[in-house]
Amino acid sequence: MSKEISQAVIRRMPRYYRYLGELIDEGVERISSNELSTRMNVTASQIRQDLNNFGGFGQQGYGYNVKFLYEEIGKIMGLSEQHNIIIIGAGNLGQAIANYVKFERLGFVTIALFDVNPDICGRTIRGIPIMLVDEMEDFIATHKVDIAALTMPKEKAGAIAKQLVGYGVHAIWNFAHVDLEIDDDVVVENVHLSDTLMQLSYNIVKSRNEKK
Amino acid sequence: MSKEISQAVIRRMPRYYRYLGELIDEGVERISSNELSTRMNVTASQIRQDLNNFGGFGQQGYGYNVKFLYEEIGKIMGLSEQHNIIIIGAGNLGQAIANYVKFERLGFVTIALFDVNPDICGRTIRGIPIMLVDEMEDFIATHKVDIAALTMPKEKAGAIAKQLVGYGVHAIWNFAHVDLEIDDDVVVENVHLSDTLMQLSYNIVKSRNEKK
DNA sequence: GTCAATGTGTGAAAAATTTAACTATCTTTT
């Protein structure tokens, strides 16, 4: 059995991926854990430990091949396959996400939005159709849906999530401010914006106090 | 000197706050760490340890007074004062945030949006004006601005952040996909949506493999 | 008022994470 990799490590991987992408853009071919650690403001030891969770991607005396490592991390994070997203809640946030072209470069493609409001149904965003929530079941049955993004008010999120899981969706990107109670085999990633605001606020007050 | 409280603890506080808010809505007056731990799916021990970082809010044999604890956490997280937010980048995401009424209940009030696009300037969102980025300096000089939310493309984020800090802004809620290099006395909270998507993607693949 | 039950605060143990140190391997130079 392969050892479980801690979520702390997983949370750091996207940052490595981003920095490696930048290095590629800069035309850098190879990099040592030490040099990368300086750029990223982490310890070289942590970089080596993190990467070694997945295997040895570097070479003693040489370092890491930037392009190779970039691609390997991409594979590890599941970016080698396309993930289709549907967005439930075509409000501002839902539309914002649908408009984010950058996600597509990572393989995350929004294929539909759903809303309860009949007025906006039939419209499209970048060619992506907005449909009625009632059409969701049919749509999921006839399309490959890998991720459902929940951007509706929290009151409705629980029920919608349950429905989605019933229709066969196994991954939820949850922007509603509730903890979804859902089967173990469904993967949930929460994005609680107000939580991050509160953390910011805490650190503001702290920083102010430290300044005396 | 008061001991430093780990960011791990700080990240958990908003969740306590949310659950306590729900308990208040349910009319619950008191709760034990044990009962709360069941609801929240964490250990009672962790709850007690976390809270004790800030002082003893409970009472042996009684538990915690829900309303009192809620208010205390609010104070700890800096919610007892109003935080004015300006949003730089009035695209979809910026507008989505400006429309989020719920933040206001926590004391976070958006007072202006700024954009480089003259076409949308002069418009308002919920009464909040959209202005030209050029007007930013003046605005900050004449208004209390506590937090700047960066929702513009990452290419511009670094320069804008520098400007903002120059104008006296000390806290940045960063949605741009870059690490801002900024003075130590400026507080930055990053919200990297694509990072969370990648984490979700990793967990999807992992979960699929576990299922055999 | 007494006593059993409850349940926090807290010191200590356990677990997890991070950092440091070392070894072995590869690269580069001469």
Next chain:
DNA sequence: AAAAGATAGTTAAATTTTTCACACATTGAC
């Protein structure tokens, strides 16, 4: 081709975080 230098992989130590366990304060029943 050999020696010197660089650097990943890896083991060990240090640190941090989480969990456990229990003394003792408070509540509530009788």
